Amino acid sequence: MYMTKQAKVVLGAWAWGDNNSYFGNNYDQAHFQEVYDEAIKNGLNFWDTAVAYGNSASETLLGNLMKNTLREELVISTKFTPQMADNSENPIESMFNGSLKRLNTDYIDYYWIHNDADVEKWTPLIIPLLKSGKIKHVGVSNHTLTEIKRVQEILGEAGFKLDAVQNHLSLLDRTSEQAGILDYCKENDITFFAYMVLEQGALTGKYNVDNPFPAGSVRAHVYNNKLPQLTDLINTLHEIGQRHDLSTAQTAMAWALAKGALPIIGVTKVKQVDDAAGVAQSHLTTEEIETLEEVADKAGVNTIGSWEQDMREDK
Incomplete structure (x- = not known):
């Protein structure tokens, strides 16, 4: 029972076990x-x-919570991170088996190669898991368009296809769109998952120059000095949201939906879940989308993470 066609948002557990x-x-x-x-x-x-x-704490928490829900009623996405690979014969299989145990399941709906550390090395190693049926859909995260196409070739030679791409996409980082990745995904029946749609809270309206991110956190280091530049964008998100009975955060989510992406919304509070649920039926106008992008561009804020790349540089 796979609900990917009906799903409008994905709930993210990046901050779980933090x-x-x-x-x-x-x-x-x-x-x-x-x-x-x-x-x-x-x-x-x-x-x-x-x-x-959370060094696997997120998987453990989610796995414990899943125990009282029928597995076929859930869609679960987790990842192989090359930098955490062990020295076994197939580190992907080894990490995958650990995820199965923590998540209390015998299959994963979406399994990802977390970044583009070595496309030629890691892509072939995921094929045995696809053949086993333990992975229902395969995806890549933080890959350029050239790398995505190469993954497609490697999987295609084994009789499989790439099902999904998961990259940073927000009003402050549109490089995946500008590099042609969104268009490529649409043309090749690949679902584009957008993470950091809310820029880890910076586009929710909760944080501003008078109410910055908690001191000492990485988020504070990354975003607090950018909050003055984001004031106009936050105000515009709020104004457009009011027309649709949406919060500031929901309006940023609605923008991602309008781009044809499946947004991953990080949730650590009940209110955030309610926001995600309420945005699924929203529809921004073309003019509103253009206005948001113009204001975001004027902000001139770069939020590409240290682990990421400007996808436009691949062109």
């Missing part, structure tokens, strides 16, 4: 139980995690 190091939170399982229950109540069943999130 222990204050990146996002500035330290929530326990009881806290996430409420978040998970709210999601299921709202019909949101698509979850994205990774071994790299």
Whole structure:
């Protein structure tokens, strides 16, 4: 029972198990139980995690919460991160088996190669798992268009196809769109998953020059000095959102939906789940989309992470 065609948003667990190091939170399982229950109540069943999130704590938390839900009613996405590979014969299979155990499942709906460390090395190693049927859909994250096409070739030679691409896409980082990756995905029946749509909270309206990110967190280091430049964009998101009965955060999500992307919305609070559920039926006008992009461009804020690349440089 796969609901990818119907899904409008994916719930992200990047901040789960964070222990204050990146996002500035330290929530326990009881806290996430409420978040998970709210999601299921709202019909949101698509979850994205990774071994790299919280050093596997995210997978463990999600796996514990999944125990009382029928597995076929969930869509689960997790990842192989090359930088965390062990020295076994097939590090992808080794990491994959660890994910299965933590997530209390015997298959993964979407399995990703987390970044483009070595396309020629890692892509062939995922093929045995595809042949086993333990992976239902295969994807790549943080790959350029050239690399995506090469992955397609390698998988095609083995009788498989690339199902999904997961890259950074927001009003502040449109390089995947500008590099032609979104168009390529549409032309080749590849689902484009957009992460950091809300820029880790910077586009929610919650944070501003008077209410910055929690001191000491990585988010504070990355975004706090950019908040003055984001004031006009936040105000524009708010103004356009009011026309559609959407919050500032929901309007940023609605923009990603309008681009044809499947947005991954990080959720650590019940309110964030409700926001994600409420945005699925939204429709911004072409003029509103253009206005948001113009204001975002004027902000001149670069949010490409240290682990990422400007996808336009591949052209």
